[in-house]
Amino acid sequence: MIQINNLSKKYKNADAYSVHNIDLVIEEGEIFGLLGPNGAGKTTLISMLSSLLKPSSGSFSINGLDYRSNRNGLKQHIGIVPQEYALYPTLTAFENLSYFGGMYGLKGKSLTDGIENNLEILGLSDFANKKIKTFSGGMKRRINLIAGILHNPKVLFLDEPTVGVDVQSKNAIIEHLLTLNTGGTTIFYTSHHLNEAEHFCTRVAIIDNGELIVIGRPKSLINDQKGATNLEDVFLNHTGKALRDHA
């Protein structure tokens, strides 16, 4: 489904690689969690896979479509929920979602139905005609999610979709993602919420300094590590307790 070969990224003028020689295969139907400390390379990797950032070297394919030779075809198969809100503050929720749906070629009743269904599921029907600038962080996160899934992508990339939201919004987002996954959507997401990832993901990978450190099912990783009772124990064992401040 997602095949990643020797993928690397070194930003212009950077001394070191932000992502280095990553090899990964993510199977159809997985919920795959990419974990790592601040600056580990999560956003860099997910941005390359989402076609938002050009790799320095290596390759990847999604649904058998190589990113170099089939970039436009590949984009039709994926949905992207970026870390930063990609919404227009002065437009309403409905107008924003119409715009994003339109970018994927949706129109007419299928577009309107898709927007209304998703707003309903995520508890936002009453706010369809309110401007985004009046929304709370949790409401914006839920709209951001809908913007990435209106075209029913086969593979969904989400960069920290539950950052900065309350427990209710987080619950609504995770529940909706589980429903999409049951319907056949493969999910690749990044998070700092290790408890969430432990229960949500079929497999997780921990990266640090751009390198893949460990990969496996959350339960197996916990069982394999002596004394570990949860994924946070595994994470700290592999990445250490030092703070990761860069300027």
Ligand SMILES: Nc1ncnc2c1ncn2[C@@H]1O[C@H](COP(=O)(O)OP(=O)(O)OP(=O)(O)O)[C@@H](O)[C@H]1O
């Ligand atoms: N545009 C850029 N130019 C130069 N270096 C960058 C750029 N974007 C990111 N980096 C560097 O690449 C490394 C990986 O950053 P990245 O944002 O991918 O990490 P992350 O794991 O997503 O971090 P966080 O958890 O804080 O979001 C960091 O050292 C960062 O400073």
